[in-house]
Amino acid sequence: MFDVELINDTRTRLHMKKLAIDTCASFLGRTISQSEFRIKDGKNYVKDEIYYRLNVRPNKNMTASTFWQTVIEKLIYDNECLVIQADDTDLLIADSFEHNQYAVLEDTFTKVKVKEYEFKRAFKQSEVFHLRYKNESLSPLIDGLFNDYGDLFGRIMSSQKRKNQIRSTVKVDGITSKSKEGLEKLQEFINKMYKAIGEKDVAIIPEQPGFEYKEHFTGSGQGIQSVEEINKVTNGFLDQVAMAIGIPIGLLHGNMADVEKQTKNYMLFTINPLLKKIRDEGSYKFFEPQEYLNGKQLEVKGISYQSIFDLATSIDKLIASGAFTRNQIRLETGHDVADDPELDKYVITKNYQEVGTIEGGENEE
Structure with a gap:
């Protein structure tokens, strides 16, 4: 070999x-x-x-x-993520830190590093925003x-x-295989061939005395x-x-x-x-x-x-039945309470009545 x-x-x-x-x-x-x-x-x-x-x-x-x-x-x-508050009240995300955990005492965070700056002080658990x-x-x-x-x-x-893939073989004569100089030339020739085939769409490989290059195409x-x-x-x-x-x-x-x-x-x-x-x-x-x-x-x-327009029918039923006020619905949908006393009142726009209190037609004598 x-x-x-x-x-x-x-x-x-x-x-x-x-x-x-x-x-x-x-x-x-x-x-x-x-x-x-x-x-x-x-x-x-x-x-x-x-x-x-x-x-x-x-x-x-x-x-x-x-x-x-x-x-x-x-x-x-x-x-986990650690957010600290700097002296100017900025909220900073720590890139690295050491979490010192205790059974009874309050946990501390040391060697807190934000980008290239490392804080020298230790932060208590109550002073940071720590999420796991x-x-x-x-x-x-x-x-x-x-x-x-x-x-x-x-x-x-x-x-x-x-x-x-295109595969190739190199045939070497007996004289080249016995000399150290011939083997070095062979290695240099193989390296150049590999570089030319890998970097170029069309590679021209010159014939060399003692070297015979042949390609084998494997198509699937x-x-x-x-x-x-x-x-x-x-x-x-x-x-x-x-x-x-x-x-x-x-x-x-x-x-x-x-x-x-x-x-x-x-x-x-x-x-x-x-x-x-x-x-x-x-x-x-x-x-x-x-x-x-x-x-x-x-x-x-x-x-x-879902937008409030998708929920409009459901909102109308909740208000119309008198189950919720309009301000309560505003809170549930994520909006602020309106400064209007009328919106804190329960209203019924449907004919909801207790069983037995529904009157029929006119009373007969």
């Missing part, structure tokens, strides 16, 4: 893993970023500095939508799935590349089928990651069948729990216990998949 280098091009399939996680995290982040974070004081909503920070400009370098999308994406990637996604990180699950899907993806890609005619197999593996891995996060597969792929039901389940079982985490954390960090008991709290109005 000649001591000739055989070129082996090995590439990792990390792009498939990154694409799946990025797609799901961005989908979730875009949904949450459209929410409105409101400060409720009793029955009224107030707009103060906290409202401005959460909805307009959390810090000097981020808009609110970018801020919350980054929070959710970091929450998915790292299983799950009890256990998604990373081991996704890594386990990727090991299987990545290996299968790599095999299909390698098989696809071998189809319709199954290229389209292999591309479909690649897409199936990629989509399969994406679907598994989406299921782990709680995103309906149909919404992710843009399927229109039962889109309303899928959206409702997505909002109910995936988005609302995340919003409740944010609401609970914010109500605890922004307000004292007595303030919360007096009705001051953080509310999150998520994006609605």
Whole structure:
């Protein structure tokens, strides 16, 4: 055997893993970023500095939508996210930190780093906005799935590349094979051939004394089928990651069948729990216990998949039956209470009466 280098091009399939996680995290982040974070004081909503920070400009370098999308994406990637408040009241997302957990004492966060700046102080749990996604990180699950899907993806890609591939052999005479100089020239010739064939559509290979180059074409005619197999593996891995996060597969792929039901389940079982985490954390960090008991709290109005025009018939029935006032309906639909006493009155526009009180025709004597 000649001591000739055989070129082996090995590439990792990390792009498939990154694409799946990025797609799901961005989908979730875009949904949450459209929410409105409101400060409720009793029955009224107030707009103060906290409202401005959460909805307009959390810090000097981020808009609110970018801020919350980054929070959710970091929450998915790292299983937790830490938001601190700087001395100028800016809300900053920590890139890295150390979480010191205690059984009885309050947890602390040290070595908090935002971009290139590391805070020297330790932050207490009551001073930060700390969110955890799950009890256990998604990373081991996704890594386990990727090991299987990545290996299968790599095999299909390698098989696809071998189809319709041009292979070649080099025949060497006995004189060349015995000399060290001849072997070096052979290796140099093979390297130049590989570079020319790989980089150019048309490569001209000159004949050399002692070298005989010959190509062998391997055609299979199954290229389209292999591309479909690649897409199936990629989509399969994406679907598994989406299921782990709680995103309906149909919404992710843009399927229109039962889109309303899928959206409702997505909002109910995936988005609302995340919003409740944010609401609970914010109500605890922004307000004292007595303030919360007096009705001051953080509310999150998520994006609605139905407009008030879609609900008009149902709203009319609720008001017409006298079950709710018009201001109560406004609160349920996410709108502020109107400053009109008439809207706090119960009205009945239907002929609802108790059984036995309905009169028939005229009384007969």
